[in-house]
Amino acid sequence: MSLCHALLTSLLEQPSSGYELARRFDKSIGHFWQATHQQIYRELGRMEKAGWIRSDADPDAGRTRKRSYTVLPAGREELARWAGEAGPLPELRDEFMVRLRADAVAGPFGLRPELERRRSLHADKLHAYRAIEARDFPSEAEPTRQRRIHHLILKAGIQYEQNWIAWYDEALQMLSED
Amino acid sequence: MSLCHALLTSLLEQPSSGYELARRFDKSIGHFWQATHQQIYRELGRMEKAGWIRSDADPDAGRTRKRSYTVLPAGREELARWAGEAGPLPELRDEFMVRLRADAVAGPFGLRPELERRRSLHADKLHAYRAIEARDFPSEAEPTRQRRIHHLILKAGIQYEQNWIAWYDEALQMLSED
DNA sequence: TACATTAATGCAACTGGTTGCATAGGCGTA
DNA sequence: TACGCCTATGCAACCAGTTGCATTAATGTA
Numbered sequence: 456m457s458l459c460h461a462l463l464t465s466l467l468e469q470p471s472s473g474y475e476l477a478r479r480f481d482k483s484i485g486h487f488w489q490a491t492h493q494q495i496y497r498e499l500g501r502m503e504k505a506g507w508i509r510s511d512a513d514p515d516a517g518r519t520r521k522r523s524y525t526v527l528p529a530g531r532e533e534l535a536r537w538a539g540e541a542g543p544l545p546e547l548r549d550e551f552m553v554r555l556r557a558d559a560v561a562g563p564f565g566l567r568p569e570l571e572r573r574r575s576l577h578a579d580k581l582h583a584y585r586a587i588e589a590r591d592f593p594s595e596a597e598p599t600r601q602r603r604i605h606h607l608i609l610k611a612g613i614q615y616e617q618n619w620i621a622w623y624d625e626a627l628q629m630l631s632e633d
Numbered sequence: 634m635s636l637c638h639a640l641l642t643s644l645l646e647q648p649s650s651g652y653e654l655a656r657r658f659d660k661s662i663g664h665f666w667q668a669t670h671q672q673i674y675r676e677l678g679r680m681e682k683a684g685w686i687r688s689d690a691d692p693d694a695g696r697t698r699k700r701s702y703t704v705l706p707a708g709r710e711e712l713a714r715w716a717g718e719a720g721p722l723p724e725l726r727d728e729f730m731v732r733l734r735a736d737a738v739a740g741p742f743g744l745r746p747e748l749e750r751r752r753s754l755h756a757d758k759l760h761a762y763r764a765i766e767a768r769d770f771p772s773e774a775e776p777t778r779q780r781r782i783h784h785l786i787l788k789a790g791i792q793y794e795q796n797w798i799a800w801y802d803e804a805l806q807m808l809s810e811d
Numbered sequence: 812t813a814c815a816t817t818a819a820t821g822c823a824a825c826t827g828g829t830t831g832c833a834t835a836g837g838c839g840t841a
Numbered sequence: 842t843a844c845g846c847c848t849a850t851g852c853a854a855c856c857a858g859t860t861g862c863a864t865t866a867a868t869g870t871a
Contacts, residue, residue, distance in 0.1 A: 457731045464735045474849050487730035538735045538742040545727040550720045552665035552786050553635045557642045557716045559782035564716040604737035608730050611800050618796040652819050
């Protein structure tokens with residue numbers, strides 16, 4: 456299970472509360488591994504039980520319940536152990552292919568608007584990634600090992616979206632030939 | 634939920650038993666929407682209750698329990714209703730990006746072998762798709778609407794794998810610069 | 812005849828992820 | 842002061858998907 460390892464990584468970068476993790480997730484690794492606050496809190500609880508992380512009342516908690524989590528040595532070891540493991544490829548699992556197939560067999564159901572909508576959603580994501588790239592990885596910046604890896608991850612997202620956009624263009628063109 | 638609609642589509646092409654569906658799934662739409670036999674049997678049960686499909690003892694069942702499922706008009710309507718709906722984009726959810734990030738923050742953990750392994754798994758899939766393409770969509774065949782859509786779906790798989798292979802090549806090259 | 816394999820279906824338990832709701836303090840503003 | 846929003850955490854119920862196992866019949870093979 457990757458969520459706890461994603462959390463360990465995030466907490467190594469910066470000890471944080473569950474809430475902060477949830478927000479940071481949305482902006483970084485969350486592009487490749489989504490999690491709701493519920494999952495995050497649940498997982499933090501488990502990890503604390505397992506002795507991988509420790510929680511303290513956050514310094515700027517005031518009178519709130521805010522807790523800050525820190526990775527313990529056991530957590531760091533677990534991350535190192537896990538990171539080297541072989542894992543499964545992500546599964547290609549796309550609802551829309553099911554709709555397309557239904558359209559081929561029992562349609563046509565007029566999928567053009569949906570094709571266009573999806574193409575534009577991919578374009579939105581691509582623009583968002585490009586904006587992050589321009590901000591975080593300007594060409595003049597010195598490429599440390601860490602920065603290069605982070606950039607590489609982002610490029611996976613960029614290429615993924617570009618690829619789908621190209622496919623949707625092809626699909627739309629095919630549709631207009633009918 | 635797409636599984637039942639994938640099943641409806643499959644059953645429209647060809648009334649079948651759960652077992653047959655499970656095997657056909659592995660070879661066609663299963664590339665884009667996986668399901669175990671368990672899920673399929675469970676779903677067939679639900680759909681029969683909902684009045685979308687009907688089951689009869691399969692003509693060549695002999696003394697076995699084999700049942701054959703057929704789509705009823707209500708099922709066909711449900712498929713048409715669903716097919717036109719807007720759906721969510723598939724989520725980009727890749728374990729390996731979590732490992733890479735862990736490697737950037739707390740590594741290096743020596744991810745090269747895993748990078749190579751994953752690249753070659755993608756290459757395997759690509760070859761499998763290419764083989765299907767050569768067999769099912771030879772250039773001389775007449776492209777009906779249905780055939781063109783099926784080919785389009787397959788191409789999504791092909792481009793997806795090509796895209797990942799290109800990314801892994803870039804990643805491996807980056808790694809060798811260290 | 813015995814044994815392994817494949818066809819065919821299904822139960823039970825579990826895991827990961829989602830949804831809806833609840834709580835409670837802090838902060839800005841009308 | 843009252844209202845709404847944001848920060849922050851959590852419970853409970855649910856759903857989809859996975860895993861392991863069990864059953865029964867037919868088919869092939871040593």
